[in-house]
Amino acid sequence: MAWKRKDLLSMQDLDAAEIGDLLDTAETMKEIAGREIKKVPTLRGKTVVNLFYEASTRTRTSFEIAGKWLSADVINFSVSGSSAEKGESLLDTAKNIEAMSPDVVVVRHKASGAPALLARHLNCAVVNAGDGAHEHPTQALLDLLTIREKKGHLDGLHVTIVGDVAHSRVARSNIQGMKTMGMTVTVAGPPTLIPAACENLGVVVSHRLEEAIAHADVIMMLRLQHERMQGGFIPSVREYSRVWGLTVARLQQCRPEVLIMHPGPVNRGVELSPEVADGPYSVILDQVKNGVAVRMAVLYLLTGSKATT
Amino acid sequence: MTYRDKTQVLDEVTLDRALTRIAHEIVEQAQSVDEVALVGIKTRGETLAERIAQKIEAIEAVKPPVGALDITLYRDDLGLKAEQPQVRSTEINFSVKGRIVVLVDDVLFTGRTIRAAMDALMDFGRPRIIRLAVLVDRGHRELPIRPDYIGKNLPTSRREIVAVMLREHDGIDRVVIREPED
Numbered sequence: 001m002a003w004k005r006k007d008l009l010s011m012q013d014l015d016a017a018e019i020g021d022l023l024d025t026a027e028t029m030k031e032i033a034g035r036e037i038k039k040v041p042t043l044r045g046k047t048v049v050n051l052f053y054e055a056s057t058r059t060r061t062s063f064e065i066a067g068k069w070l071s072a073d074v075i076n077f078s079v080s081g082s083s084a085e086k087g088e089s090l091l092d093t094a095k096n097i098e099a100m101s102p103d104v105v106v107v108r109h110k111a112s113g114a115p116a117l118l119a120r121h122l123n124c125a126v127v128n129a130g131d132g133a134h135e136h137p138t139q140a141l142l143d144l145l146t147i148r149e150k151k152g153h154l155d156g157l158h159v160t161i162v163g164d165v166a167h168s169r170v171a172r173s174n175i176q177g178m179k180t181m182g183m184t185v186t187v188a189g190p191p192t193l194i195p196a197a198c199e200n201l202g203v204v205v206s207h208r209l210e211e212a213i214a215h216a217d218v219i220m221m222l223r224l225q226h227e228r229m230q231g232g233f234i235p236s237v238r239e240y241s242r243v244w245g246l247t248v249a250r251l252q253q254c255r256p257e258v259l260i261m262h263p264g265p266v267n268r269g270v271e272l273s274p275e276v277a278d279g280p281y282s283v284i285l286d287q288v289k290n291g292v293a294v295r296m297a298v299l300y301l302l303t304g305s306k307a308t309t
Numbered sequence: 310m311t312y313r314d315k316t317q318v319l320d321e322v323t324l325d326r327a328l329t330r331i332a333h334e335i336v337e338q339a340q341s342v343d344e345v346a347l348v349g350i351k352t353r354g355e356t357l358a359e360r361i362a363q364k365i366e367a368i369e370a371v372k373p374p375v376g377a378l379d380i381t382l383y384r385d386d387l388g389l390k391a392e393q394p395q396v397r398s399t400e401i402n403f404s405v406k407g408r409i410v411v412l413v414d415d416v417l418f419t420g421r422t423i424r425a426a427m428d429a430l431m432d433f434g435r436p437r438i439i440r441l442a443v444l445v446d447r448g449h450r451e452l453p454i455r456p457d458y459i460g461k462n463l464p465t466s467r468r469e470i471v472a473v474m475l476r477e478h479d480g481i482d483r484v485v486i487r488e489p490e491d
Contacts, residue, residue, distance in 0.1 A: 003392055021395075028379070028396045037432045040382040070382075297396075300382075304393030 003301040007119040007126040010135040011176035019177060023145050025297035026290065032069055033292065043072035046103040046303050050076045051094070052129070053109040058264055058288065059129050059138070063106050066295035072103075072303075094118050103303050107131075125302040133167050139263055140173035142294040144181065146287050147218055150259055155182040160212045162244060163222030163271055164193040164233075170263045171222060175201050188212035189222075189244060192233040209244055213254050220261045221246055221271045237270055247273045251281065259283050312470055312487035318463055319484035324444070327460030328357065331442050332364035334458050339409055342369045344437070346405065348376040350414040350426050351397050356477045357444055358413040376401035378412075383425035399429070406434040411458075415473040417443040420454035445484060447471050 003021060005013075014022075032038055048067040050060050060076065067074035077097065088096075090109065097105060104125045107115045112132035119126040130136040148154050159178055165171045165187045178185050185203040187194060198205050206212035213219050224240060234240045246260065260272070260282045268274050277284065319327065339345050342365060349358030355377040366372035379397040387393065412426050427439060442458035447465040461484070465471060470487040474480075 025396050028398045031399050035432065036434065040432065041428065042382040042387060300396070301393055304388060304390070 009128045011137045011140045011173040026293040029293040029296040041071050043070040046072045048072045048074045048104045049102040051107045053079050062291040063295050066292050098122050135173045136169040139170050140177040142291040145290045157217045158184045159218040160186040160216040161220045162188045166193050166195045168222050218259045241270045248275050311490050313490050315486045315488045317485045321482040324482045331458045332361050342371050344409045345373040346408045347411050351379045354414040374403040380425040383429045405436045407437050409438045410436040411440045413442045415444050416471045417446045420450045420452035423454050
C-alpha cells in the first residue's frame with residue numbers, strides 16, 4: 001500500500017495501482033456494514049466537512065455515513081442559508097472552514113475545477129464529490145468496485161455508457177478509470193449529447209443503442225437531466241425514451257450475464273424501464289452500498305497521508 | 310537494517326507439540342467445548358487458530374468455530390506512520406455473545422495488538438470470557454496483558470526479531486530469533 005496523495009480530485013490522476021489499493025481497501029470496509037455495531041474507532045478525533053454547493057442527498061449522506069462509521073465527526077455545511085448566499089466567495093468560505101481545523105473537506109460545486117482550487121489553498125485533504133461536468137471520482141470508484149465484485153476482474157471487460165455523456169461527470173470519471181484499468185468503453189447517445197472529439201478519450205462512439213449494447217459486459221445508463229430538453233438537446237423526453245431507453249425487449253438482445261448500472265437517481269420509464277431497473281441484472285442498489293465502502297476507504301487513506309500541497 | 314538468524318527456538322515437531330498442548334489446555338479449562346470459539350489475528354494467528362481448532366476436534370470430536378480478525382482499524386498508532394497500513398478483511402461468521410473466545414496470535418510482544426483485538430472483538434458482541442493463546446511470548450509488555458496459553462516463553466532483547474514461519478505461508482514450520490547484523 002502506498003497512498004501518497006493529499007487529495008482525491010480526479011480519476012485522471014490515478015494509476016492502476018492506486019485504484020487497485022482503493023478498491024481493495026473499500027472491499028474490506030464492506031464487512032463493517034454487516035455488523036451489529038457499525039462503528040470502528042479509526043478516525044476518532046478527525047473532522048470531515050461536507051461542503052456542498054449543489055443539491056445532493058445520496059452522495060452527501062454516503063460520505064456522512066462513511067465518516068461516522070469510522071468515528072470521524074462529520075459536519076454538513078449546506079449552502080442555502082449560509083454565507084455563500086450573502087456573497088462570500090468559495091475560497092473565503094473554505095478558508096473560514098479551514099480555520100476550524102478539519103482533516104478532510106468534501107466538496108461539490110457546479111464549477112469544474114473548484115475542488116482543485118481548494119486543494120491548492122487548503123492544508124487539509126480535499127475530496128471532489130462532483131465538480132460541474134468534470135469529474136466525480138468516488139462514483140467511478142464505487143462503479144468499478146461493483147463491477148469487480150460481480151465479474152471478478154476489470155481487465156478486458158466491455159462497458160457501454162448510454163445517455164448524456166456530454167454533461168456527465170460520472171461518465172467522464174468512469175471513462176478515465178475504466179481505461180486505466182484496461183477496460184473497453186463504448187459511449188452511446190444522440191449526437192447532441194455526445195461530446196465532440198470524444199474518441200480522444202479512447203472510447204468508441206455509437207449512435208445506435210442496439211449495436212452499442214449487444215456485446216457489453218456492463219451497461220451504464222446515465223440520468224437524463226430534464227433541463228436538457230429545455231436546452232434543445234433532445235426533441236422530447238418521450239422520443240428520447242423510445243430511442244435510448246433500456247427496455248426488457250432490448251435487454252434480451254444483450255449478453256446473458258450483463259450488468260445494468262445507473263448512478264441514480266433513476267428516471268423510471270425514461271432511461272430505464274421499471275422492469276429493468278428492478279430486474280435480475282440490475283446492480284443499482286449494490287452501487288449505493290458500495291458507495292459507503294468506497295468513501296470509507298477514501299477517508300481512511302487520505303487522513304493517513306502526510307503529503308502536503 | 311538486515312538481520313541474521315541467531316537461534317532456532319522451535320522446529321516442525323516442537324511447534325506442533327506446543328499447539329497440541331495449547332489445544333488440551335483450552336479443552337481442559339473450558340467447561341464445555343461447545344462454548345469455545347477461536348479468533349486468530351491476521352495473518353499467522355488465523356493459521357494457528359485453524360490448526361488448534363483441528364487439534365481440539367481430534368480430542369473432542371467437535372470443531373470450534375474459527376474467525377479471523379484484522380486489527381488495522383483499531384491500531385493506536387494510526388496517523389503516526391508515513392502512510393496508512395493496508396486494511397485486510399475480518400471474518401467472524403458466528404456470534405461471539407456468551408462464548409469463550411480464545412484470541413490466537415503468533416508472537417506476544419508489547420500487547421498493543423491484543424488491546425486492539427479486544428476492542429475489535431467487543432464490537433462484535435459481548436463474549437462471556439476472552440482468553441489469549443500465543444505461540445511465543447517474547448516479553449517487553451507495554452500494557453497490562455497476560456496470555457492464558459503459551460507455546461514457548463522466550464526472553465528476547467528489544468532489538469531482536471522473532472520470526473514465526475508456518476507451512477501455509479512460508480513452506481516450513483519453525484520459529485527463529487534474528488538479530489541485527491552490525
